[in-house]
Amino acid sequence: MIPVTKPFLPPESEYLTYITSIWERQWLTNNGPLVNELELRLKEYLRIPHILFLSNGTIALQIALKALNLTDEIITTPFSYVATTNSIIWEGCKPVYVDIDANSLNIDPLKIEFAITEKTSAILATHVYGNPCDVEAIEKKKKKHHLKVIYDAAHCFGTTYKGKSIFEFGDISTTSFHATKLFHTVEGGAVFTKNADLLKKMSFLRNFGHDGYEKFSDIGINGKNSEFHAAMGLVNLKYIDEILINRRKLSMYYNDALVNLKCLKPTLIHDSQYNYSYYPVVLESEEITLKMIQVLNDNWIYPRRYFYPNLSKMPYIEDNFVLPITESISKRVLCLPLFHSLSKEEIDLIASIMLRVQNN
Numbered sequence: 086m087i088p089v090t091k092p093f094l095p096p097e098s099e100y101l102t103y104i105t106s107i108w109e110r111q112w113l114t115n116n117g118p119l120v121n122e123l124e125l126r127l128k129e130y131l132r133i134p135h136i137l138f139l140s141n142g143t144i145a146l147q148i149a150l151k152a153l154n155l156t157d158e159i160i161t162t163p164f165s166y167v168a169t170t171n172s173i174i175w176e177g178c179k180p181v182y183v184d185i186d187a188n189s190l191n192i193d194p195l196k197i198e199f200a201i202t203e204k205t206s207a208i209l210a211t212h213v214y215g216n217p218c219d220v221e222a223i224e225k226k227k228k229k230h231h232l233k234v235i236y237d238a239a240h241c242f243g244t245t246y247k248g249k250s251i252f253e254f255g256d257i258s259t260t261s262f263h264a265t266k267l268f269h270t271v272e273g274g275a276v277f278t279k280n281a282d283l284l285k286k287m288s289f290l291r292n293f294g295h296d297g298y299e300k301f302s303d304i305g306i307n308g309k310n311s312e313f314h315a316a317m318g319l320v321n322l323k324y325i326d327e328i329l330i331n332r333r334k335l336s337m338y339y340n341d342a343l344v345n346l347k348c349l350k351p352t353l354i355h356d357s358q359y360n361y362s363y364y365p366v367v368l369e370s371e372e373i374t375l376k377m378i379q380v381l382n383d384n385w386i387y388p389r390r391y392f393y394p395n396l397s398k399m400p401y402i403e404d405n406f407v408l409p410i411t412e413s414i415s416k417r418v419l420c421l422p423l424f425h426s427l428s429k430e431e432i433d434l435i436a437s438i439m440l441r442v443q444n445n
């Protein structure tokens with residue numbers, strides 16, 4: 086079987102060395118030494134000033150929304166994982182969808198203008214597949230309309246824009262370290278900000294609002310993560326360069342193997358270093374997409390329709406949004422298997438099946 090992704094697992098013995106140290110200290114969670122070490126190492130690796138390690142990428146979004154006191158309408162992308170939309174609604178706000186750009190598959194900054202109303206408080210955009218949004222155009226809208234900006238950077242570990250980690254952009258960026266992501270801590274996530282007040286606020290929010298043992302500063306939540314999760318992150322971080330290089334190689338191999346496939350691929354923004362976190366193809370029609378899925382599945386190969394359906398079609402979204410590009414792309418997009426242990430032979434097999442379906 087070839088799934089769309091497989092979690093990276095480091096040598097067991099390296100993980101167990103950390104686990105033994107946890108047994109010695111008997112400190113399991115609540116801002117322990119391994120959590121601190123992971124935060125420090127990630128700051129060094131990503132060359133960023135601050136990070137708060139959290140229990141997952143969804144709570145990261147919720148803490149970001151809460152920290153900025155966002156209300157009413159939040160402009161967002163219909164082309165993302167469902168957590169992006171759900172966190173907005175969960176925090177009592179209303180998602181207002183803006184169509185994506187047909188080339189980058191990220192929210193189209195030109196269309197943001199038309200969605201802004203008196204009630205708009207923020208933009209929550211996803212850097213889809215790890216390809217940065219047009220952060221400069223979004224920054225202009227933010228300044229012009231006095232909005233807050235949050236980036237869902239769940240796909241972006243290792244991505245840079247103009248030499249800087251993409252996690253540095255927006256008022257707050259969030260990410261996920263879930264097992265299926267390029268860098269993982271089994272479950273986990275993080276928030277990033279350069280604003281000292283926001284950082285402090287979010288550090289209270291992740292720990293029930295505690296500001297000391299008996300003082301509470303805010304309505305917090307439990308967004309902490311444990312020593313066991315931090316240990317997985319510390320071991321995985323040793324392999325991250327190897328993982329990134331290998332994904333690039335596998336993606337290039339796909340490019341060659343699929344050179345005759347009739348499809349579009351997202352165009353990457355200039356001045357960015359991509360992390361090859363996904364291998365998406367946009368096929369010619371929904372019909373051919375469904376047929377490819379079926380034949381691949383018959384061969385125990387499981388690509389995924391990231392992202393289908395488009396988020397404005399969730400059963401709890403009442404308004405009708407006109408989103409022709411998202412609608413068209415989400416019906417035709419397929420993310421092909423891509424993970425560290427994927428072999429060239431497996432890519433050859435996937436490519437030959439897809440080309441056979443196309444040419445039949």
Ligand SMILES: *Cc1c(COP(=O)(O)O)cnc(C)c1O
Binds near residue numbers: 165240
């Ligand atoms: C994975 C993902 C999330 C959610 O992260 P979890 O750690 O699984 O909660 C949010 N947004 C996007 C775009 C994702 O891909």
